[in-house]
Amino acid sequence: MYYPGYQNTMSEHLYRQAKTNRMTVTGEGTVSATPDQAIITIGVINEGQNLSAAQKENADKTAAVIQGMLSLGISQSDIQTSSYRIDPQYNYENGQQIFRGYRVEHQLQVTVKDIRKTGQVIDTAVASGANSVSSIQFTVSNPDAFYNQALTLAIQNAQQKAITMARSFGVTLQPVPVVVQEISQQLPPRPVPFQAAMLAQSAETPIQPGENRITATVKVEYTYS
Incomplete structure (x- = not known):
């Protein structure tokens, strides 16, 4: 005989038991x-009173760094700009702010797929004009x-x-x-x-x-x- 109330009670009991x-x-x-690969952040930082001249100096040195990377067999696709900044610089004398010039910073992220070349890449970048190597990340x-x-x-x-x-x-x-x-x-x-x-x-x-x-x-x- 079918007892709906009894079956519902049993179902609730089994459910509670399963939950418990x-x-x-x-x-x-x-x-x-x-x-098996390294990701290196390499940068060129320079200052100058004339913004256009400072930008050109930075661009020339950055281009030389990139060329140095390419000469080591680093692919163009493995070299990318991670940041580019232009900041005015000031000196403070007698409580006054005196304009000193502009600071131009171009940071490159270079992926080195032959990890054995990591040291060589850093040395070549520095020899080519880089003056900032901020981090190295080793990955698979x-x-x-x-x-x-x-x-x-x-x-x-x-x-x-x-x-x-x-x-x-x-x-x-x-x-x-x-x-x-x-x-x-x-x-x-x-x-x-x-x-x-x-x-x-x-x-x-x-x-x-x-x-x-x-x-x-x-x-x-x-x-x-």
């Missing part, structure tokens, strides 16, 4: 990747492949945690999770400030790329009985 018998764990996975050209490896490790880590918890409580874990949420964010490695003192070295500037650590984090929800 859940555990949520987080998992983290990390892989190390050897960088295919970060998604490493991130997916880290993501797999994160899921395995979460699963192992859930199994351990289920054993500790003496319950049976359902192996297939009901919710898997990716909570990590793949971020590029932080740029490394470049020490200006290194520009004075006569030998090729030594650059150590080290390793990138790529981490993934997930939140996984399991049911158990």
Whole structure:
């Protein structure tokens, strides 16, 4: 015999039970990747009282820097302007602001796909007229492949945690999770400030790329009985 009220009560009970018998764990996975390319920020900074003359001087030196990059086999598409600024400069004497001239700054972002040339690129840029090397960022050209490896490790880590918890409580874990949420964010490695003192070295500037650590984090929800 069909009892609508009884069936509704049972459905609510099973729903509450399913909601109650859940555990949520987080998992983290990390892989190390050897960088295979470098992103360098190189600039030309100069000052002059005449704006047009200061701009021309900056443009000439920047063109020489770009030519130096091209001579090393850097592709034109791997050289791009990251910033260009013109700022008036002042001296302050006896509480008064006295105009000194203009400061022109042109920053280039250069991607070096042959990481072994990183030191040579910096030295060539400086020899060509660059007087600012503000940062170096070592990256991998295919970060998604490493991130997916880290993501797999994160899921395995979460699963192992859930199994351990289920054993500790003496319950049976359902192996297939009901919710898997990716909570990590793949971020590029932080740029490394470049020490200006290194520009004075006569030998090729030594650059150590080290390793990138790529981490993934997930939140996984399991049911158990």
